[in-house]
Amino acid sequence: MRAGRSAVMVLLPLMVGAASCARTDSRPDRDRVDAGPVAAPVASPSTFGFGTPADEARIALWDRDVGPDGAGLPPGQGTVDQGAEVFRARCAACHGPTGTEGPFDVLVGGEPWGDAEAPRRRTIGNYWPHATTLFDYITRAMPQDEPGSLTADETYAVIAWLLARNGVVTDDVVLDAAALAGVHLPARHRFVPDDRRGGPEVR
């Protein structure tokens, strides 16, 4: 019993010594010795100064969009008769001779939209909310085989024809920036903001 206790007394300092050695080799101590103090990451500046200022001419090169208030509409005008010719030559191959046949998007007609299910065919007359969208889209994206190739006059004209065929304007309209901005499409009031919010309710 006594001999056993002596052995513990002798071994204890050795064990503590071994533990000390192990701690000397451990990672935290090595880092402290080798790496030195470490500063916090550098905070981002509010601006970096990269990039090049864009002047009015540079902006005008690409700033061609048309807003729902008519902002961005260029000078020019067109009639329904002129538009019929533009549509026949540039649009009918995809949208059909009267804009109702397809094979691509049906633009004219469609059943009226009641107070329930939306119409099967969503057209300019029964679904599109803003007439200015026609100019914004056609002037950049149509016709598909030569996007952006219609003049402002041709664009106003073909929009006049599309609106007349949908019963939104009369056949004697002369469409220009002011007239187009004033066109009210039938489905305008139907568009509502997204009310989905997550959570258990299915909307």
Add this chain to the structure above:
Amino acid sequence: MRRRDWIATASGMVAAGLVRTRFDALDLSAQALEPSGSVPSPQIQSGVVSELGRRAPAEELRRLSGPALPASASRTPIHLLDGIITPADLHFERHHGGVPAVSADAYELLIHGMVERPMVFRLADLKRYPAISRIAFLECSGNGGAGYNPEAPGDLTPQQIDGLFSTSEWVGAPLATLLREVGVRPGASWLLAEGSDAAHLARSIPLEKAWDDALLAYGQNGEALRPEQGYPVRLFLPGWEGNANVKWIRRIEVSDRPTMTREETSKYTDPLSNGTARQFSFVMDAKSVITFPAYPYVLPERGWWEIRGLAWSGRGRIARVDVSTDGGRNWTRAQLQSPVLDKCTVRFRHLWNWDGRETVLLSRAVDETGYVQPTYRQLVEARGARTAYHQNNLRPWKVSADGSVAFAAGEMA
């Protein structure tokens, strides 16, 4: 001898023909590798290294595009992939004006409108900004339209139904950093993002999203964006419908109202059964799809099978995926493969001991907001049968006694 010295010495010896490496010892013709004993040796058909790897010949996966030409969409083979990352060359496509060839050297991003300093940024400028990356899904909001039809045919694959969906690691500069650079004026609330494609596709985006987590992405899965994903730079909006993630982005105009572009009025709006149409419905709600077993797979025998699938939510993390192997009578919590990331895809798995009888398999995603992936009937009640986009209802698969698996939209109607 230090390692570098050893390598130099060894290289010199190889060059001098003094030693033969293991590969030197192999005559690379198949004939020389004919096994001398009974153990077959691997066949080496060509070199041992290559500048550009390629898939094994038996693993040549393909996107799927529709029969109409020119096709404007191609779908990811989600039922033939493992894990969550979509190889970039299999990422789905949806184009509205073709794939433009944009030169990285000539690339410019114009930011103007209600800003203090209108600026043009070149690609090198964008790459110099502090970069972030995140793994996130991208889904077309028209994805799954075929599943919103009780009469849908059974011979549809997950790729055909839900293949307008992919997952990548996206790398880029936060749009918020660029907005600070140009200085957004008080009163601004929207921006218009416009692409370089032939249609100059444009979408109005609430400024709030730009400040939150929008990315000007130039990297995808470790490399530059693929041309069909918007090379050299696209807008990436985590959790939001694909169409708003404008590819080949060339212009951002900060304003105080949406522009009402064609894509956010006549398209990508959700007509409802109450006579209204939901607009700016950006967020992709939680959804899951079983990718195995699914058509055209045929289970060869009864016994243990692992049901596998994908789940995601544009509102945050997936909290849970439930699986039913009896047509929705009983549900079991599936295993989720970590990591479960914010606005990202998670793979789920469920062990199933098939007794050989006809049944219907279902999965149901629940996200961290408590949203539960709805049935077809629930969505019809909420939006009507003639709604469009965001059709995230359950995707049932009917297993027949002969092991064949068919899409079964009508089972939950």
